[in-house]
Amino acid sequence: MSDPTLILRVRNLTARIATRKEEIHAVRGISFDIAAGEAVGFVGESGCGKSVTARAIMRLAPEGTSIALGGSVDFMGQDLLQLDEKAMRDLRGRRIAMVFQDPMTSLNPVMTIGSQIDDIVRRHTELRGRAIRQRTVELLNLVGIPNPERRADNHPHQFSGGMRQRVLIAIAISCDPDLLIADEPTTALDVTVQAQILRLLMRLREERGMSLMLITHDFGVVAGMVERVNVMYRGEIVESGSVERVFAEPAHEYTRALLHAVPRLDTAGRVL
Amino acid sequence: MSTVRAMVDTAGSQNPPADKRQRLTNGQLLLGLGIAMLAVLIIVTVFAPLIAPFDPSKTSPNSLAGPSAQHWLGTDSIGRDVLSRLIVGGRTTLLITAVAVFLALAAGLVLGLLSGYLGGMVDEIIMRVLDVVFAFPVFLLAIAVVAALGPTVPNLILTIAIVYTPAMARVVRGPVLSVKEWDHVEAARSVGVSELRLVLRHVLPMVISPIVVATSLTLSHTIFTVTALSFLGLGPPPPDPNWGGMLSEARQFMELAPLTVVGPATAIVFATLTFIVLANGLREVLDVGSWR
Amino acid sequence: MRLAKKRPTDAPLLQVRDLSVVFPAQRGNPPLAAVKGVSFDIAPGQTLGLVGQSGSGKTTTGRAILQLQKVHQGSVELLGEDLTKMSSSNLRRMRRHMQFVLQNPYSSLHPRMTIAQTLTEPLRVHRSVPPSQMRERVAELLELVNMDPAVMHRYPNAFSGGQRQRIVIARALAVNPDFVVCDEPVSALDVRTQAQIVTLLRSLQDKLGLSYLFIAHDLAIVREVAHKVAVMFGGRIVEMGNASQVYDTPAHPYTQMLLNAVPIPDPIIQRKRLRLTPPEFRFSADEDHDGPCSHGENHVRTGTAPWHQIADGHGISCRYWPPTS
Numbered sequence: 018m019s020d021p022t023l024i025l026r027v028r029n030l031t032a033r034i035a036t037r038k039e040e041i042h043a044v045r046g047i048s049f050d051i052a053a054g055e056a057v058g059f060v061g062e063s064g065c066g067k068s069v070t071a072r073a074i075m076r077l078a079p080e081g082t083s084i085a086l087g088g089s090v091d092f093m094g095q096d097l098l099q100l101d102e103k104a105m106r107d108l109r110g111r112r113i114a115m116v117f118q119d120p121m122t123s124l125n126p127v128m129t130i131g132s133q134i135d136d137i138v139r140r141h142t143e144l145r146g147r148a149i150r151q152r153t154v155e156l157l158n159l160v161g162i163p164n165p166e167r168r169a170d171n172h173p174h175q176f177s178g179g180m181r182q183r184v185l186i187a188i189a190i191s192c193d194p195d196l197l198i199a200d201e202p203t204t205a206l207d208v209t210v211q212a213q214i215l216r217l218l219m220r221l222r223e224e225r226g227m228s229l230m231l232i233t234h235d236f237g238v239v240a241g242m243v244e245r246v247n248v249m250y251r252g253e254i255v256e257s258g259s260v261e262r263v264f265a266e267p268a269h270e271y272t273r274a275l276l277h278a279v280p281r282l283d284t285a286g287r288v289l
Numbered sequence: 290m291s292t293v294r295a296m297v298d299t300a301g302s303q304n305p306p307a308d309k310r311q312r313l314t315n316g317q318l319l320l321g322l323g324i325a326m327l328a329v330l331i332i333v334t335v336f337a338p339l340i341a342p343f344d345p346s347k348t349s350p351n352s353l354a355g356p357s358a359q360h361w362l363g364t365d366s367i368g369r370d371v372l373s374r375l376i377v378g379g380r381t382t383l384l385i386t387a388v389a390v391f392l393a394l395a396a397g398l399v400l401g402l403l404s405g406y407l408g409g410m411v412d413e414i415i416m417r418v419l420d421v422v423f424a425f426p427v428f429l430l431a432i433a434v435v436a437a438l439g440p441t442v443p444n445l446i447l448t449i450a451i452v453y454t455p456a457m458a459r460v461v462r463g464p465v466l467s468v469k470e471w472d473h474v475e476a477a478r479s480v481g482v483s484e485l486r487l488v489l490r491h492v493l494p495m496v497i498s499p500i501v502v503a504t505s506l507t508l509s510h511t512i513f514t515v516t517a518l519s520f521l522g523l524g525p526p527p528p529d530p531n532w533g534g535m536l537s538e539a540r541q542f543m544e545l546a547p548l549t550v551v552g553p554a555t556a557i558v559f560a561t562l563t564f565i566v567l568a569n570g571l572r573e574v575l576d577v578g579s580w581r
Numbered sequence: 582m583r584l585a586k587k588r589p590t591d592a593p594l595l596q597v598r599d600l601s602v603v604f605p606a607q608r609g610n611p612p613l614a615a616v617k618g619v620s621f622d623i624a625p626g627q628t629l630g631l632v633g634q635s636g637s638g639k640t641t642t643g644r645a646i647l648q649l650q651k652v653h654q655g656s657v658e659l660l661g662e663d664l665t666k667m668s669s670s671n672l673r674r675m676r677r678h679m680q681f682v683l684q685n686p687y688s689s690l691h692p693r694m695t696i697a698q699t700l701t702e703p704l705r706v707h708r709s710v711p712p713s714q715m716r717e718r719v720a721e722l723l724e725l726v727n728m729d730p731a732v733m734h735r736y737p738n739a740f741s742g743g744q745r746q747r748i749v750i751a752r753a754l755a756v757n758p759d760f761v762v763c764d765e766p767v768s769a770l771d772v773r774t775q776a777q778i779v780t781l782l783r784s785l786q787d788k789l790g791l792s793y794l795f796i797a798h799d800l801a802i803v804r805e806v807a808h809k810v811a812v813m814f815g816g817r818i819v820e821m822g823n824a825s826q827v828y829d830t831p832a833h834p835y836t837q838m839l840l841n842a843v844p845i846p847d848p849i850i851q852r853k854r855l856r857l858t859p860p861e862f863r864f865s866a867d868e869d870h871d872g873p874c875s876h877g878e879n880h881v882r883t884g885t886a887p888w889h890q891i892a893d894g895h896g897i898s899c900r901y902w903p904p905t906s
Contacts, residue, residue, distance in 0.1 A: 062771040207634040207798065209859070212842040216855055234772060237801075237844025241851030260848045278776035279846045280801035282828065472689035479647055480703040480752065481676035494693050 024195055024228055025051040025074070029088035032066070032073045036082045043069040045252035046088065051196065056222060056229035058239035058260065060275070061249035067232045070249070071198045074230075075115055076105050093195065111141045114189035116182070118201035123185055124173040130157075130184050131169025134191065141192040156187040160217060179210035183217065190221055197222070198230045203238060215242060236279045240264065248272045316573025323505075323567030330383065330563055337380045343370035345377040345530050353546040362552045365535075366542055371552050378530030379556060382519070385446055386511045392450035394504055397457025404458065405465030406488050416462075419455035427452050427514060435523040442525050449514060453507055460503040464496040471495070498575040502568050509564035516557050532557050592661065593622035594792045595646070595760055600655035602638070602645045615641040617816040618655070623760070623809075626786065628793040630807030630824070632800055632839070638816040639796045643762045646794065647681055648672055659760060677707045680753035684765035686745035690737040696723070696748055697733040703755040722751040726781060743774035750781065754789070764796045779805055800843050804828055809894075812836045822895030833897040874899035 032044035044066045051057050059067040069079070076097060078084040090097040092113065097105065109115075117123050125133055134153040138144055144152055150169070157165035160183040173181055182202060189197055199218065203211035219242060222229050233239050239246060239260070246263045248256040248271065256269040267273045333340060342361075349368035356363050362371040404415040422430070434448040468474065474491045482491070518524050519533025527534065532553045539549035602616040616638045623629045633639045644650035646657050648664050657664045659679055664672065683689040690699060700719045704710045710718045720730035726747040737745055746766065753761050763782065767775040783806060785791060797803050803810060804824060811821040812835065820833040831837045838859060845851050874880060878899075880887045890896045 062773065208800070209634065209838060209842040211844070212855070212859065215844075219855060235844065236772075236846035237851065240844060240846050240848045241853075241855040264846065264848050275772060276846065278773045280776070280779075280799070280805050281846060282801045282804060282840065282843050283845050283847075283850070472683050472685055473691045475649060476681060476683055476689045476749070476752070477691070477702065479649060479676065479681035480756075481673045481706045482702060483673070483706070490694075491691055494691075 022052050023050050024053045024093050025049075025230075026091040027074070027088070028091070030070065030073060030090060031087040032069050033085045034069065034079060034082050035085070043252055044073060047247075047249075047252075047254045048088075049247055049254060049257065051228050051230060053195070054222075054226045054228060055245070056231060056243040058243035058246045059230065059232045059249055060234065060236060060239050060246060062234060062275075065249040066252040067249045068200050069252075071115065071200050071230065071232055074198065075109055075113060077109075110137065110189075110194075111192045112194055113196045113198065114192070114194040115198045115200065116185050116189050116202045118204050121173065121178075121181060124181060126173055129170050129172055130176065134169070134184070134188055137188050137191050152191070156191055157184070159190070159221075160184070160187045161213075162187075177210075179206055179213060182206065182210075182214055186214075186217060186221070190225070190227075193225060194227060196228045196230065198232070200232045201234070202231075204233070204235070211238070218242070236264075236276060248275070316570055318570075319566055320570030320574050323563060323570045326559070326563040327567060330379070330560055333376055334380050334383050337377045341370075341373035341376040343373040345369060345374040353542055353549070355546070356548060363546060363548050365538065365546075365549055369530075371535075371549055374530040374535060375532070375552050375556055378532050378535055378553070379560070381442075381525055381529060381531040382512065382515055382533065383560065385442060385449070385515050385525070386508060389446045389449035389515070390453065390504065390508050390511050392446065393453035393457050393507065394500075396450065396454045397459075398461055398500070400454065401458040401461025402465060402488055402493065405462035406469050406492060408466075412462075415458070419458055422451065423455040428517065431514065431518055432521070432523060435518060440523045440526060445515070445518065445524060449511055452514070453511065457500075457503065457507065460499055461496060464499055465492055468492050468495045498571075501575065502572045505564050505568035505571060509561045509568065512557065512560045512564070516553075594625045594660065595623040595794075596656075596658040597621050597646060598656045598658075600642065600645060600657065601653045602641050602650055603653040614653075615816055616645060619813075619816075619818055620655075621809075621811055621818065621821060623792045623794060625759070625792055626790045627808045628786065628795050628806050630803035630810040631794060631796045631813060632798065632803050632810060633813030634798060634839070637813040639798075639813045640764055642813070643681075643764050643794060643796050647679060647762055649681075673706075677703075677709065677756040678758055679760045679762070680756070680758040682746075682749055682753050682761060682763045682766045685769050686742050686749055687737075687769070689749055690745055692737055695734050695736055699737075699748065700733070700752055700755055703752060707756050709756050718755070722755055723748075725754060725785070726751045741774075742770050743777060746770065746774075746778055747781065750778075750785070754785065757789075758791070760792045760794070762794045762796070765798065766795075767802060768797065768799060775802065782806060800828075800839060812839065817898060819898045820896070822892070826892060826895040830892075830895075832891050832895070836897075 027050070028048045029046045030044055030048070031042070031046050034041045034043050047066075047070065049057070059070065061067045069084075072079060073084065073086050074090050074092075074097065076084075076086065086098055088098070092108075097108070100108070124130075131150065131153050134156060135149050138149050138152050138156075142152070153169060154165045157169060162168050162180060162183055168176075173184075176184065186202075197218075202218070203214050206214060215238065218229065218231075221227070229243070231239060231242055243260055246256075246258065246260050247254045248263065248269065250271045256263060256267065256272045258268075263272060264276065267276055347369065349364065351360075351364055352366055352368040354360060354364045354368075360370050360372065362375065365371055365374065400415050400419065404412045430452055431448050434451070435444055438444040438448075469492055474487060477487055477491050515524070516531075516533035516536065519531050520537045521533075522537065524533050525531055535553040536550065536557070539546070539553065543550050598620050600616055600619045601614065604613040604615055606612045619638075619642055621629060631639045631642065641650055645652050646664075648657070648667075652665045655665070659675065662675065664675060667675065694702075697716070697719050700722055701715050704715060704718060716733075719733050723730045723733060728744065728747055728751070732739070737748070740748065750766075766782070767778050770778060779802065782793065782795075786793065793806070795803060795806050807824045809822065810824050810827040811818045812827065812833065813819070814835050820827060820831065820836045827836060828840065831840055841854065841857070841859065845854065874887060878889075880899075887899050888896050889899055
C-alpha cells in the first residue's frame with residue numbers, strides 16, 4: 018500500500034448476492050479509505066448496501082446466500098479478495114473483527130459466556146491454561162461487565178441485550194484488531210443502553226487506536242462517533258466527507274432528504 | 290477485475306447456501322411423481338371391476354398356477370385370479386384407509402383448533418385425554434378395539450380413526466398455538482372480528498401446509514396398519530379380497546407359489562410409497578421445513 | 582355517529598383510571614405486575630405520547646386499553662362507557678370506536694387476504710357500509726392514506742413496509758373510529774418512510790378529529806406527534822405533561838436521563854453529549870416505604886397518591902425519585 022497511514026483501501030468494490038430467488042447487485046463499485054485510528058460511518062436506509070459492504074470486506078455472505086465480489090479490498094497491503102479461504106479465516110476476528118446488530122444470535126445459547134470467550138482467546142493467542150480465563154475476565158471487565166469472574170459462568174440468556182452486546186464487543190476486541198466493524202450495534206437496544214454502548218466503543222477506540230467502521234441508519238448515532246461519513250444509496254456511495262461538513266452542508270439531494278426526515282429532539286416539536 | 294466466490298463462514302449459520310432452483314425442482318419432481326402414483330391408485334380403485342380381468346371370487350380347479358397369458362400373476366390356493374383379487378382388494382384397503390384418515394383428520398382438526406386456540410383448561414383436558422390414547426402402541430390399541438367390537442369394516446375404520454386422531458390433533462395444535470399470537474390475528478381481533486371467524490379465516494389458513502403434509506404421511510402409515518390388521522385376521526371378513534388378507538393366505542403357500550406373495554406385497558409397498566413420496570414432495574413445495 | 586348516551590362536550594374521549602395488569606405466574610416465575618395504577622385522559626382530537634424503554638409496560642397499557650389484555654384493576658372509559666365491565670358482544674360493538682395500529686407492518690396484515698378483503702373485513706363486522714358500496718369505501722380508504730385504489734386486489738407481499746403501514750392505517754380507519762392506539766407505528770420503517778407515516782397520521786388527525794395513544798420508544802418521534810406526553814418506567818407513569826413541559830423542562834430524573842441519551846444528529850452537540858458521564862440513579866422502588874418522599878410528604882400516612890403537580894398539567898411521580906440523602 019502506498020500510503021502507510023491507511024489501513025483499508027477499497028477500490029471499485031462490487032457485491033452480487035444470490036439468494037434462492039434472485040441475484041441482487043447489492044454493492045455497485047464503491048471506493049473508500051479508512052486511515053489508522055480513524056472512525057468512518059456508513060449511513061443509509063435498509064437495502065442500501067451498507068451491511069453488505071461490511072460483509073464483503075469480511076468475505077462473509079449473508080445467511081442462506083452466496084456472494085460474488087469484485088474490485089479490490091486492500092487491507093494493510095494485502096488484497097483480501099485474493100486471499101485463500103484459510104488465510105481469510107485466520108484474519109477474521111484477529112485483524113478485523115465485527116459486531117452485529119442482534120447480540121443473541123451471535124452467541125451460543127448453551128455455552129457460558131466465559132467459555133465462548135475462552136475459545137476465541139485460545140484460537141487467536143498464545144495464551145494457555147489459566148491465563149486464558151484471566152484474559153477473558155480482563156476483557157469482560159474492560160467492556161464494563163460488573164463481577165466479571167462470576168458473570169463469566171452465566172449463559173447468554175442470563176444477560177440483558179446491552180450486556181450481550183458488551184460481550185460481543187469483548188469478543189471482538191479480544192485479539193486487538195486493527196479494524197472493528199460495527200453493523201448497527203445499538204439498533205436493538207434501548208436509548209440509555211445505546212448511549213452506554215456508544216461510549217464504550219468510543220473509549221475502546223481511543224485507548225487502543227483501532228479503526229472503526231460504524232454502520233447505522235441513525236444519523237444521531239453516527240454524529241458523535243465518527244470523523245467521516247459515507248452516505249450510501251442503492252449500492253453506491255452518494256456522498257462522502259467529514260461528519261461536520263456532511264451534516265452542515267449536505268451536498269447530495271439524497272443526504273439532504275435523509276437529514277431532513279430525521280426527527281430531532283432539540284428543535285421545536287409539534288406546533289400546537 | 291478479479292472475482293471471488295466466498296462461502297459463508299460464520300459461527301451462527303450452519304446451513305450452506307442453498308440453491309433454490311435446484312431444491313424447487315427436486316420438490317416439484319417428487320410431487321409430480323407422487324401425484325402420478327396417486328392417479329394410478331385412484332384410477333385402479335375407482336374402475337376396479339372394469340379393469341379386473343376375472344371375477345375375483347370365482348374359483349377354479351387351476352389352483353396355485355404360475356403366471357400365464359390368462360392369469361398374469363397366477364392363481365391362488367383355490368384357483369382365483371391373483372391380479373383380479375389384487376385390483377378389487379385394493380379397493381377395500383384403500384377405502385378403509387381413506388375414510389379412516391378423513392375421520393381422524395376431521396376430529397384432529399376440531400380438537401387441535403380448540404385445544405390450540407382456546408388454550409388453558411380446554412387445552413389441558415383435550416391434550417391429557419389424547420395423551421392417554423397416544424400412549425398405547427397403535428397395533429395394541431387397534432387389536433384390542435377390533436377384537437372387542439368384531440372385525441367389520443366400520444369397526445376397523447373407527448378404530449384406525451381413533452388411533453390416528455391424537456397425532457393429527459397435535460399436528461394442528463402446534464402451529465395454531467403460535468399463529469394465534471401473530472400480529473394479523475391480533476389486528477383482526479382488535480377490529481372486532483368474531484372468534485369463529487378469527488379461527489377459520491385468520492388462523493386455519495396459516496396452518497394448512499403442515500396439516501396437508503401430515504395427512505399424506507398418515508395415509509401411508511394407515512395403509513400399512515390396515516393391511517397389517519387384515520393380515521392378522523382383524524380385517525374385513527372373507528371372501529371379499531383385501532391386500533392384507535391376501536398376503537396372509539398366500540403366506541401359507543409361499544414355498545409352493547412364491548409369486549402369490551409378491552403381488553400383494555408389491556401393491557402394499559406401492560401404495561405406502563405413493564403417500565410418502567407425495568408427503569415429501571408437498572413438504573418441499575409448500576416449504577413446511579422453513580415454516581416459522 | 583356517537584353513542585346515544587349524552588356526554589358533556591368537554592369530557593375526555595378516553596379516561597383511564599388506576600389501570601393495572603398482572604401477568605399470571607408461569608413456569609415457576611412469580612406473577613408479574615406489568616402495569617401499576619396508570620391513569621390519564623385523552624381529549625378528542627388530541628395525542629398522548631406514551632414513551633418508555635422496553636419492558637416499561639407501555640405496550641401492555643395500550644393492549645389493556647383495547648381490552649386485548651386482561652385488566653387486573655382499574656377502569657377504561659371510552660365515550661363514557663367502561664370497557665372493562667363490558668360483555669364481549671358489547672365490546673365488539675365498541676371496537677368500531679377504537680382501533681389499533683401495530684408496530685410491524687410485515688406481520689400485521691393477513692398474507693393470504695387481498696388488500697380489499699383486509700379493508701372490507703371491519704366494514705362487514707360492523708355492518709357500517711352496505712355490500713354494494715364496499716368497493717367504493719375501500720377505494721376511498723386507500724385514497725385517504727394516499728394510495729392508488731387500483732392496488733386493492735393485490736396481496737400484502739406486493740408492498741413495501743411503508744405502503745403496508747398505510748394499509749394498516751386504512752384498515753384502522755375503515756369504521757370511522759374516534760380513537761386509535763398506535764403501538765410503535767413507525768419503528769420498523771426507514772427514516773424517510775417514518776417521516777411520511779408521521780405526516781400522514783397527523784394530517785388524518787386534523788382531517789378526521791382522531792385521538793391517538795401514540796406508544797413509542799423513540800422520544801424524538803413522539804415529540805413530533807404528541808400534544809401530551811407520559812413517561813413510563815417499571816409499569817408506572819413517572820412524569821406526564823404537555824409535550825413542551827416534558828421535553829423542555831423535564832422534572833423527573835428518569836425523564837432527564839432518557840432525554841440525555843437520545844442521540845442528536847449534530848456532530849458538535851452529540852460529541853459533547855457522549856463525553857458527559859451519565860449520572861447513576863438509584864430509584865427507590867420500595868412500594869410502601871414509610872417515610873417522606875423526595876418532596877417531604879409521607880404518602881402512606883396522608884393516603885395521597887405519590888404524584889406531585891409541579892405546574893399546570895405537569896406532574897411527576899416521587900416514587901422513583903432518588904433518595905434525598
